[in-house]
Each structure stands twice: as structure tokens, then as C-alpha cells.
Amino acid sequence: MTYPRIGLFIDSRWIHDRPPCHDVRNPSDESMLGPVPGAGLQDLEHALQAAQKGFLVWRDTPPHERAQLLRRATALLKERQDEIGRIITLEQGKPFGDGRGEVDRAISFLEWDAAECLRSYGTVIPSGPQQQRMVLRQPIGPVAAFTPWNVPLSSPARKVSAALAAGCSVILKAAEETPGTACAFVQCVADAGLPPGVLNLVFGEPSKISTTLIASPVIRMVTLTGSVQVGKQLAQLAAAAMKPALLELGGHAPVLIGEGVDGASVGRMAAAAKMRMAGQICASPTRFIAHRSVYEDFVAGFAQAAGTLSVGDGFAPGVQMGPLANGRRLAAIHALVEDAKARGAGVATGGHRIGERGYFYAPTVLADVPLDADAMMTEPFGPLGLCVPVESLYEGMELANALSVGLSAYAFTNSLHDAERITRELECGVLTLNSFATPGADAPFGGVKESGIGREGGAESLDAYLFSKTVLQSTARI
Ligand SMILES: NC(=O)C1=CN([C@@H]2O[C@H](COP(=O)(O)OP(=O)(O)OC[C@H]3O[C@@H](n4cnc5c(N)ncnc54)[C@H](O)[C@@H]3O)[C@@H](O)[C@H]2O)C=CC1
Numbered sequence: 378m379t380y381p382r383i384g385l386f387i388d389s390r391w392i393h394d395r396p397p398c399h400d401v402r403n404p405s406d407e408s409m410l411g412p413v414p415g416a417g418l419q420d421l422e423h424a425l426q427a428a429q430k431g432f433l434v435w436r437d438t439p440p441h442e443r444a445q446l447l448r449r450a451t452a453l454l455k456e457r458q459d460e461i462g463r464i465i466t467l468e469q470g471k472p473f474g475d476g477r478g479e480v481d482r483a484i485s486f487l488e489w490d491a492a493e494c495l496r497s498y499g500t501v502i503p504s505g506p507q508q509q510r511m512v513l514r515q516p517i518g519p520v521a522a523f524t525p526w527n528v529p530l531s532s533p534a535r536k537v538s539a540a541l542a543a544g545c546s547v548i549l550k551a552a553e554e555t556p557g558t559a560c561a562f563v564q565c566v567a568d569a570g571l572p573p574g575v576l577n578l579v580f581g582e583p584s585k586i587s588t589t590l591i592a593s594p595v596i597r598m599v600t601l602t603g604s605v606q607v608g609k610q611l612a613q614l615a616a617a618a619m620k621p622a623l624l625e626l627g628g629h630a631p632v633l634i635g636e637g638v639d640g641a642s643v644g645r646m647a648a649a650a651k652m653r654m655a656g657q658i659c660a661s662p663t664r665f666i667a668h669r670s671v672y673e674d675f676v677a678g679f680a681q682a683a684g685t686l687s688v689g690d691g692f693a694p695g696v697q698m699g700p701l702a703n704g705r706r707l708a709a710i711h712a713l714v715e716d717a718k719a720r721g722a723g724v725a726t727g728g729h730r731i732g733e734r735g736y737f738y739a740p741t742v743l744a745d746v747p748l749d750a751d752a753m754m755t756e757p758f759g760p761l762g763l764c765v766p767v768e769s770l771y772e773g774m775e776l777a778n779a780l781s782v783g784l785s786a787y788a789f790t791n792s793l794h795d796a797e798r799i800t801r802e803l804e805c806g807v808l809t810l811n812s813f814a815t816p817g818a819d820a821p822f823g824g825v826k827e828s829g830i831g832r833e834g835g836a837e838s839l840d841a842y843l844f845s846k847t848v849l850q851s852t853a854r855i
Pocket residue numbers: 523524525526527550551552553583584585586587588602603604605607610625626627628658659756757758
């Protein structure tokens with residue numbers, strides 16, 4: 378299976394001949410896929426100049442032309458869906474069906490923003506005679522965007538699509554672990570006819586890139602999807618240069634399971650949701666906090682369904698869960714499971730690596746996890762479900778809100794009274810009741826507390842990339 382040649386894309390030209398900063402591996406068998414050229418300081422300076430030049434062209438491109446460009450790019454993504462899905466599975470490991478699904482998700486973002494771009498109205502403020510007062514919504518300027526390896530297409534697509542729709546240019550620093558997908562995406566947008574310099578792609582040493590780009594006066598806004606730790610670093614760099622930052626960071630989603638629900642049935646649903654993308658997703662349900670009366674049924678249903686999932690290479694027919702994306706995650710999950718076991722947690726299923734080649738870990742459900750286990754505080758970002766019994770909804774909510782993060786949360790209840798209270802009191806950016814659904818392009822996504830700042834998607838999709846300019850105009854002759 379062919380893997381693309383990785384390059385930097387600056388001012389509409391691919392650059393391959395730079396010393397490698399990383400070697401991409403297939404997480405399924407640890408084989409080498411190819412080197413990633415790393416941007417030097419001169420390349421970053423070149424990208425900044427290109428983004429500045431591109432911005433001056435793109436901000437004056439009428440919204441309907443920007444929307445057309447995004448629609449042409451969606452057509453190319455659809456045309457290349459199998460090819461891009463294959464690259465995602467090769468370098469990230471998720472099952473091919475999920476890789477193809479990620480292409481559909483990316484397309485939905487571009488389609489949504491193409492439409493939003495035509496609706497980014499300003500306002501007219503009521504004024505007296507010979508006065509006009511209005512608020513214009515203008516593109517904020519060149520954007521520095523940082524994206525992770527777990528959603529190597531949808532995260533770049535979401536950020537680039539909203540920025541381009543708003544009239545901004547972008548320097549994208551995509552994850553070095555999954556660069557092939559980012560290259561394929563950028564190629565689609567370039568082939569759709571984007572003017573030179575409007576979208577640039579770099580790889581390299583992450584801290585060098587973020588420090589250089591964020592400090593540059595060219596960059597006017599920063600966006601990251603990644604860990605809380607990196608989010609705080611970039612927020613500090615942005616604050617030092619007085620630039621806004623849109624930060625989609627980690628979670629540790631609680632799932633409240635109330636009295637009177639069918640515990641076994643919720644457990645089966647939990648297995649599918651938890652093990653999707655091997656748990657490597659920020660919205661992944663993680664802390665399963667169940668009322669004592671349904672707890673045993675829930676754990677049994679969860680463990681039985683998780684334990685029978687088919688784990689293997691993402692291209693193999695019928696595989697439901699692929700490997701972890703890299704050796705770091707395998708080591709991290711192993712350490713979290715061993716720590717929880719040592720503190721008294723029971724293994725309901727899994728709890729071990731699978732095979733010796735590839736980063737496979739068994740879908741794991743731990744029961745009666747003590748609250749002081751590391752996994753109860755650290756986002757596992759892997760196929761690990763943590764079950765805890767509680768005596769009341771109130772106790773469960775206290776536990777759910779106890780962490781410093783608040784991204785996604787889930788609750789299962791047949792009580793309208795409890796649902797209302799959960800909705801009001803749970804500290805999260807996205808709450809799902811009685812299912813494990815997650816938001817699409819049409820709803821805002823983001824967190825509270827340390828899970829980040831700002832929202833992507835929905836009616837707010839373009840907001841972070843626009844600023845309001847208030848114009849007060851006297852029409853009296855002077
Ligand atoms: N919210 C999300 O979607 C993601 C969350 N994570 C969280 O992060 C934890 C650690 O995973 P890692 O792979 O180490 O993720 P990370 O947050 O360190 O890396 C995510 C992205 O940020 C970039 N990055 C890292 N340091 C940077 C810096 N100083 N400046 C600019 N960019 C930088 C990386 O190259 C990558 O593209 C995971 O366990 C998970 O909890 C990781 C990936 C995605």
C-alpha cells in the first residue's frame with residue numbers, strides 16, 4: 378500500500394528536501410512509512426511572509442467565491458475518500474471504515490462553513506439623521522493552527538475551513554505522527570484553486586514552531602487541539618503577544634447512570650462508545666459512575682461487549698478497534714491500568730497488551746476503581762473504562778465535577794427531574810442524555826475549565842476568526 382511523500386507546503390509549493398524531524402510508523406506493525414521533513418527557521422519565515430501575502434488577497438475575495446472554493450475542496454475530498462481513508466488507517470491505525478468516516482466529517486465542516494461564510498452579517502446600529510453606525514465582521518488575519526494525531530483529517534479540516542471561510546490565511550502545524558493525511562487535505566484545498574500563501578503546512582520541532590509563529594507580528598490568532606499541558610503553553614505564548622487563542626483540550630468524560638435504567642443495555646452501548654478510535658478521542662466516555670442498584674448489571678454488560686470486540690489491523694475485515702496510535706499511548710495505558718490494579722481496582726475485562734508487534738491493547742474495563750487511582754484524574758486517551766458505584770445522583774454529580782477539566786459528559790436517566798438537574802449542574806461544554814451521540818458540524822463544540830477556551834462549529838464556527846469593527850460615520854458635509 379503506498380504512503381505519500383511528506384512535504385512542507387509553503388506559498389503553494391511542496392518542499393521535501395529538509396532534514397527529517399520524525400519517522401512515521403504504522404502503529405499496526407511498527408513498520409516505517411516515511412520521513413517527515415522538518416521546517417527550519419527560514420522556512421517558518423517564508424511561511425509567515427506567504428501567509429501575510431495570502432491574507433491580503435483572501436480577505437478581499439468575496440464570500441461567495443470563498444464558499445465556492447470550499448465546496449470544490451469538498452468534491453475533491455469525496456473523490457479521494459478511499460485514498461485519504463487509507464492514509465489515515467496506515468498512519469493512525471483506526472479501522473478503515475472510521476478513516477473513511479473521518480473524510481465525511483471533514484466534508485461536513487467545509488460544507489457548513491461554506492454556508493456560514495455567506496451569513497457572517499454585521500449589524501446596523503440605530504442612528505440619527507446624517508449618521509451611520511455599524512459593526513463590520515472582518516477576518517482577524519493570518520492564523521497559526523496546531524492539530525493532533527488522533528483526528529488527523531477532521532481537526533485540520535475544521536480549523537482551516539472556518540479560517541478560510543472567514544477570510545483568514547493559515548499556517549497549519551499538523552501532527553508529525555500523522556502528516557500524510559494533512560498533506561492529502563492540503564492538496565485537495567490547493568487543487569480547488571486556493572491562491573498561493575493562503576494555506577501553508579509545516580512540520581518540525583513543535584515548540585520551536587509554536588514559539589516562532591506565535592511571537593511573529595504576522596500571526597493574529599492561535600488555535601490548538603491537543604493536551605491541556607500544551608494548551609497552557611500556547612495560551613501563555615499567545616497572551617505574551619496579546620493574541621486570542623481558541624483551545625480545544627483534553628477531557629475525562631463522566632457518564633452518570635441513574636437508578637431504574639437498564640444497566641446491561643447501557644453497558645453494551647458504553648462498550649461501543651468507549652472503544653471507538655481505541656478511546657483516543659477527547660469526548661471519549663471514561664468515568665462510568667453508576668447508581669449502586671444498576672452497577673453490577675452495567676459492569677457485566679460493558680465488560681461482556683467490550684471483551685468481544687474484534688481488535689486488529691484497521692484494514693482487516695470486521696475489525697472494530699485498531700491499535701493505539703503510538704508507543705507513548707501504549708506505555709501510558711499500561712501504567713494507568715497497573716496503578717489502578719495496585720490500588721484495588723478489579724479487572725472486568727482486558728488489562729493487557731495484545732501481541733508483541735504493533736501498539737495493540739485489549740479493550741479494558743476496570744471495576745470499583747478507587748478515587749485516588751491515577752486513571753481517575755489523568756485522561757487515559759485509550760481503551761480504558763473506569764467504573765465506580767455511587768449511592769445517589771448527588772454523590773455522582775460531585776464526582777463528575779471534581780476534576781479540573783470539563784469537556785463532554787453523558788448521563789442516562791428516566792427521571793425528568795434528574796435530567797433537568799444534571800443539565801443545570803454538570804460542568805461541561807457538551808452534555809449528551811440517554812445516548813453517546815457527539816456533536817456534528819451544526820453544533821458548537823468545546824470545553825469549560827481546563828478543557829479549553831472558545832468553540833468550534835455551529836453558529837459560532839467563524840467567530841474566533843472574525844473581529845468586530847465598529848464604524849461611526851457622519852454623512853454631514855464637512
Ligand atoms: N484534545 C485532543 O484531541 C487531544 C488530546 N491529547 C491529550 O494529550 C495527551 C498527550 O498526548 P500527546 O500526543 O503527547 O499530545 P500533545 O498535546 O502533546 O500533542 C498534540 C499536538 O500538539 C503538538 N504539540 C506538542 N507540543 C507542542 C508545542 N510545544 N507547541 C506546539 N505544538 C505542540 C503536537 O505536535 C501535536 O500536533 C493525551 O494523553 C491526551 O490526553 C492528545 C492529542 C489530542
